[in-house]
Amino acid sequence: MDINNLLAERTRKMSVNTIREILKVVAQPGMVSLAGGIPAPESFPIDILQLLTNRVLEKYGPASLQYDPTEGFGPLRNALAGDLGSRKGIQAAPENIFIASGSQGVLDAAGKIFISKGDPIAVESPTYLGAIQAFDPYEPRYVTLTSDDQGLIPESLEEVLGREPIKFIYLVPTFQNPTGRTLPLERRQRIADIIQAHDALLIEDDPYSDLRYSGQPSPPIKTLAPDNVIYVSTLSKVFAPGLRIGYYIAPQNVKDWLVIVKQGVDLHTSTFNQALAAEYIQGGYLQQHLPHIIRLYRPKKDAMLAALEAYFPKEFTWSRPEGGMFVWVEGPKGYDMQELYYRCVKQNVAFVPGQYFYTDPAIGIHTMRLNFTMADAATLNKAVKKLAKVIKE
Amino acid sequence: MDINNLLAERTRKMSVNTIREILKVVAQPGMVSLAGGIPAPESFPIDILQLLTNRVLEKYGPASLQYDPTEGFGPLRNALAGDLGSRKGIQAAPENIFIASGSQGVLDAAGKIFISKGDPIAVESPTYLGAIQAFDPYEPRYVTLTSDDQGLIPESLEEVLGREPIKFIYLVPTFQNPTGRTLPLERRQRIADIIQAHDALLIEDDPYSDLRYSGQPSPPIKTLAPDNVIYVSTLSKVFAPGLRIGYYIAPQNVKDWLVIVKQGVDLHTSTFNQALAAEYIQGGYLQQHLPHIIRLYRPKKDAMLAALEAYFPKEFTWSRPEGGMFVWVEGPKGYDMQELYYRCVKQNVAFVPGQYFYTDPAIGIHTMRLNFTMADAATLNKAVKKLAKVIKE
Numbered sequence: 001m002d003i004n005n006l007l008a009e010r011t012r013k014m015s016v017n018t019i020r021e022i023l024k025v026v027a028q029p030g031m032v033s034l035a036g037g038i039p040a041p042e043s044f045p046i047d048i049l050q051l052l053t054n055r056v057l058e059k060y061g062p063a064s065l066q067y068d069p070t071e072g073f074g075p076l077r078n079a080l081a082g083d084l085g086s087r088k089g090i091q092a093a094p095e096n097i098f099i100a101s102g103s104q105g106v107l108d109a110a111g112k113i114f115i116s117k118g119d120p121i122a123v124e125s126p127t128y129l130g131a132i133q134a135f136d137p138y139e140p141r142y143v144t145l146t147s148d149d150q151g152l153i154p155e156s157l158e159e160v161l162g163r164e165p166i167k168f169i170y171l172v173p174t175f176q177n178p179t180g181r182t183l184p185l186e187r188r189q190r191i192a193d194i195i196q197a198h199d200a201l202l203i204e205d206d207p208y209s210d211l212r213y214s215g216q217p218s219p220p221i222k223t224l225a226p227d228n229v230i231y232v233s234t235l236s237k238v239f240a241p242g243l244r245i246g247y248y249i250a251p252q253n254v255k256d257w258l259v260i261v262k263q264g265v266d267l268h269t270s271t272f273n274q275a276l277a278a279e280y281i282q283g284g285y286l287q288q289h290l291p292h293i294i295r296l297y298r299p300k301k302d303a304m305l306a307a308l309e310a311y312f313p314k315e316f317t318w319s320r321p322e323g324g325m326f327v328w329v330e331g332p333k334g335y336d337m338q339e340l341y342y343r344c345v346k347q348n349v350a351f352v353p354g355q356y357f358y359t360d361p362a363i364g365i366h367t368m369r370l371n372f373t374m375a376d377a378a379t380l381n382k383a384v385k386k387l388a389k390v391i392k393e
Numbered sequence: 394m395d396i397n398n399l400l401a402e403r404t405r406k407m408s409v410n411t412i413r414e415i416l417k418v419v420a421q422p423g424m425v426s427l428a429g430g431i432p433a434p435e436s437f438p439i440d441i442l443q444l445l446t447n448r449v450l451e452k453y454g455p456a457s458l459q460y461d462p463t464e465g466f467g468p469l470r471n472a473l474a475g476d477l478g479s480r481k482g483i484q485a486a487p488e489n490i491f492i493a494s495g496s497q498g499v500l501d502a503a504g505k506i507f508i509s510k511g512d513p514i515a516v517e518s519p520t521y522l523g524a525i526q527a528f529d530p531y532e533p534r535y536v537t538l539t540s541d542d543q544g545l546i547p548e549s550l551e552e553v554l555g556r557e558p559i560k561f562i563y564l565v566p567t568f569q570n571p572t573g574r575t576l577p578l579e580r581r582q583r584i585a586d587i588i589q590a591h592d593a594l595l596i597e598d599d600p601y602s603d604l605r606y607s608g609q610p611s612p613p614i615k616t617l618a619p620d621n622v623i624y625v626s627t628l629s630k631v632f633a634p635g636l637r638i639g640y641y642i643a644p645q646n647v648k649d650w651l652v653i654v655k656q657g658v659d660l661h662t663s664t665f666n667q668a669l670a671a672e673y674i675q676g677g678y679l680q681q682h683l684p685h686i687i688r689l690y691r692p693k694k695d696a697m698l699a700a701l702e703a704y705f706p707k708e709f710t711w712s713r714p715e716g717g718m719f720v721w722v723e724g725p726k727g728y729d730m731q732e733l734y735y736r737c738v739k740q741n742v743a744f745v746p747g748q749y750f751y752t753d754p755a756i757g758i759h760t761m762r763l764n765f766t767m768a769d770a771a772t773l774n775k776a777v778k779k780l781a782k783v784i785k786e
Contacts (some may be wrong), residue, residue, distance in 0.1 A: 008560075038459065
């Protein structure tokens with residue numbers, strides 16, 4: 001049958017997912033991929049999970065397999081309330097913490113409740129690709145905020161908010177994907193002041209702050225402007241991404257809408273996985289396992305930065321993150337990283353051309369994102385060396 | 394902060410979920426609820442799950458906890474291909490079967506890719522409430538199809554399709570929620586012919602057909618008009634709803650869009666739960682456990698129908714389903730079931746007033762849905778007796 005005349009307007013505007021297409025070659029045998037954005041399998045607490053699955057079935061029985069309220073599984077909301085208070089300084093009662101199917105689920109729900117076609121939303125440039133994929137179907141107009149090595153420049157936000165009403169601002173303040181950049185405390189405070197002054201709404205997406213390998217943490221913006229921030233996080237990087245557990249804390253008058261639309265999307269997030277997560281946090285396993293993950297990733301990050309220093313041409317610059325999963329590299333203006341990508345995959349090494357993280361790809365043509373969590377330190381060294389060799393050819 | 398001016402147009406039109414509000418009293422201690430729509434906890438294969446969790450961690454290891462393709466976990470798609478072929482006569486290659494976060498996830502994705510504001514979609518009257526909740530945010534115009542005791546009347550569909558182009562038709566052909574009605578084979582064939590003649594798209598939602606307690610199954614409409622049907626089903630009623638595993642088989646030119654929008658909504662469905670489902674089906678446990686579920690529910694259904702026969706006034710009529718989870722009761726025209734509901738909950742027995750299953754609630758004021766899966770036969774008898782007593786007061 002012919003479905004073209006059945007598609008919604010929004011669908012006809014959706015492009016084929018180019019990044020998926022170009023990254024297909026990454027799965028070729030022998031490829032060393034710095035393109036991924038996923039945790040190392042060695043970071044997963046497999047042994048703990050064996051124990052947790054048995055405990056969940058014993059402790060909760062059929063309730064762990066049954067339909068559950070859209071808001072989230074009670075014991076997980078309790079566990080998160082304690083953990084967020086003690087480790088991140090976010091004071092929230094369990095009934096104000098909501099569970100989503102990955103943080104992706106919150107981004108979709110926020111898009112649905114806030115964005116009418118053509119509505120302006122403000123994003124960093126570059127920004128997280130998954131957020132663009134969540135928001136795009138609701139057809140927003142993207143307003144671009146300016147960033148430097150320390151992340152979003154507060155004056156850029158102030159200028160935008162002074163110029164027009166914005167539905168919401170989307171930020172990843174710590175170890176941003178794709179740049180690895182982190183907002184310093186002074187900027188967080190400035191941004192908190194600005195959104196309060198303009199009565200603006202910020203979605204603070206914080207998947208990476210637990211993966212800190214050096215330096216001191218800064219508080220979430222949520223703690224500085226609690227009524228103006230939807231704080232979003234996930235257990236994907238500190239437990240297991242395949243379980244799809246995200247969570248959020250939203251202002252009182254926002255949360256009801258997010259719950260209502262989630263009910264239409266998936267009823268609720270997997271009860272069984274939420275119960276596993278509850279036991280993981282409540283049983284002290286998160287606290288116990290997190291240092292293992294950090295010890296696993298720290299030498300990888302160091303190896304990548306050392307290799308960039310040793311091999312990359314002087315005209316290239318890169319971020320030096322204290323945590324997270326990514327390093328961001330910029331070539332000379334006009335340098336075509338997509339062209340470089342095709343040359344590199346022929347040499348069995350892959351990365352993500354940075355243009356895909358921009359709402360206007362032309363701006364990011366000279367950038368690339370490198371991931372350091374998947375390969376070991378020696379492989380990372382070799383891969384960066386090979387990248388540098390192809391660049392110099 | 395004031396968020397009213399931040400909400401999307403679609404959100405401002407969303408009403409508070411009245412059914413959630415009126416059903417809140419159902420959780421009161423001592424209440425016998427015929428209002429639920431959920432499987433009995435005794436139907437869950439707890440012992441098998443203990444075995445499956447250990448097997449999944451051993452067999453798939455970290456891969457069961459990792460990010461996975463949006464399309465679904467390979468071993469589950471393989472397992473479903475075999476099961477659908479042997480038990481439902483649906484021939485589909487694994488690469489044409491896609492996994493969703495419950496069937497709810499498919500309904501949301503279909504709404505997103507097909508419905509522009511004001512687009513007509515055709516639904517039964519009454520229809521499944523969760524479908525309305527999935528479609529509503531995309532602001533369709535509902536076109537109502539006429540049903541009788543045997544479900545959708547094919548002529549009603551033909552009349553609608555002849556009158557105007559419809560984005561899609563949504564049907565639950567077997568043991569429908571809320572009515573328990575099942576389309577006989579001749580109507581299925583007629584409907585297949587009609588949608589093929591009009592090149593129309595049907596979403597066939599089939600969560601209940603495995604729960605057949607008597608009579609002979611009819612083939613899915615998917616088998617009669619394969620290119621015009623998105624077949625949707627779930628493991629919620631035959632495995633465990635809390636795991637949130639649904640699946641679908643869509644025409645070639647539809648599936649890519651459904652996958653693209655799902656990626657923006659939750660990236661993918663829980664890998665771990667998909668692996669559990671794969672082992673449940675592949676290991677023969679579904680085949681082995683399903684008869685237990687049927688033996689559990691059959692006497693409950695019989696008890697409810699017998700009690701209705703024994704106690705209910707002659708002016709009331711009800712469906713006599715051969716399976717599923719629901720019986721549909723109609724009072725005399727004009728009878729106010731919502732008013733009855735409030736009188737019944739005072740007597741500690743609850744049901745769902747049927748008006749909530751209609752896109753125009755006024756039409757269904759004299760109807761109610763009764764669930765028979767949650768209580769035991771003796772309790773069902775007492776509850777129906779009490780309902781009848783309150784009706785007669």
